[in-house]
Amino acid sequence: FTEEKLGQAEKTELDAHLENLLSKAECTKLWTEKIMKQTEVLLQPNPKEFVYEKLDRKAPSRMNNPELLGQYMIDAGNEFGPGTAYGNALIKCGETQKRIGTADRELIQTSAINFLTPLRNFIEGDYKTITKERKLLQNKRLDLDAAKTRLKKAKVAEARAASEQEVRITQSEFDRQAEITRLLLEGISSTHAHHLRCLNDFVEAQMTYYAQCYQYMLDLQKQLGSFPSTFLSNNNQSSSTPVQSVSTPSVLASASASLPSVSNSIVTSGISELKSSSGSRKARVLYDYDAANSSELSLLADEVVTVYSIPGMDSDWLMGERGNQKGKVPITYLELLN
Numbered sequence: 001f002t003e004e005k006l007g008q009a010e011k012t013e014l015d016a017h018l019e020n021l022l023s024k025a026e027c028t029k030l031w032t033e034k035i036m037k038q039t040e041v042l043l044q045p046n047p048k049e050f051v052y053e054k055l056d057r058k059a060p061s062r063m064n065n066p067e068l069l070g071q072y073m074i075d076a077g078n079e080f081g082p083g084t085a086y087g088n089a090l091i092k093c094g095e096t097q098k099r100i101g102t103a104d105r106e107l108i109q110t111s112a113i114n115f116l117t118p119l120r121n122f123i124e125g126d127y128k129t130i131t132k133e134r135k136l137l138q139n140k141r142l143d144l145d146a147a148k149t150r151l152k153k154a155k156v157a158e159a160r161a162a163s164e165q166e167v168r169i170t171q172s173e174f175d176r177q178a179e180i181t182r183l184l185l186e187g188i189s190s191t192h193a194h195h196l197r198c199l200n201d202f203v204e205a206q207m208t209y210y211a212q213c214y215q216y217m218l219d220l221q222k223q224l225g226s227f228p229s230t231f232l233s234n235n236n237q238s239s240s241t242p243v244q245s246v247s248t249p250s251v252l253a254s255a256s257a258s259l260p261s262v263s264n265s266i267v268t269s270g271i272s273e274l275k276s277s278s279g280s281r282k283a284r285v286l287y288d289y290d291a292a293n294s295s296e297l298s299l300l301a302d303e304v305v306t307v308y309s310i311p312g313m314d315s316d317w318l319m320g321e322r323g324n325q326k327g328k329v330p331i332t333y334l335e336l337l338n
Helices: 016-043 065-080 085-153 157-186 188-225 229-235 241-246 250-276
Strands: 280-285 304-308 317-322 325-330 334-336
Touching: 016 085, 016 157, 016 188, 065 085, 085 157, 085 188, 157 188, 280 317, 304 334
Parallel strands: none
Antiparallel strands: 280 304, 280 334, 304 317, 317 325
């Protein structure tokens, strides 16, 4: 080997087909490793939490990031009061985040089993076998070339005969090892076919995950869109601002975001008309409300009450009546009926 490197000995070249197979195997190994590692980073940025490493297929007890956020939101909503608009919205958002966390966990486990495991098996199994046989081929080639060199240097007839015999044996061993290596390398094509099927499984898992997330968020947006918009005005925001800020894709804007903004504008205009007139309207109660004092009226979700405005009343309140009971009710808990 040293003499070859120094240019003092000839080297038996592998045939072009075998060289191409070796090149293809190296290329496959390089890109399989890169794809595998980057997929792991995509699925779980924190490698310490990556469930694939142990391959026990059991859901880890630790919460993932969406689940943790969801739990914080639910706890905050319960603390602020499920009967309040903000508390109720936090709980709904928290439940959706936890569902997304569950979907995220399923994506990681499905992708680990169906996509990452076959890729890793190739790197740690098939390619290691190829590397081992390739080293054996290299050794057989060096034995053959050493025998050829000794044959060239042989002067005596007996030495030449022995060297010729050695060349025949080493040539046979080299040819046999080259055939073994070639057969293994030709399996790379079937490896590509297998990895293609695994890639399809990965795409399907992602498609399921993103479809689930989209549906969860669509459902959540519809729930939040049913909230009266007047509570947004407490922060000096227009009723359409939150919807427009999240509905960048035109498809989503037309499919879902436009509905809440329309209903919000109707609610706002209806309450404005009610305040400016001396009439009354029927309203459906959106959430339970416990009266803070005797001037307020307790409410139960989904009941219908009569509401009207009186001069000098706070802009966030209306007077509500239920039979003989009467008291102030918060606008954010009401949906005016036609």
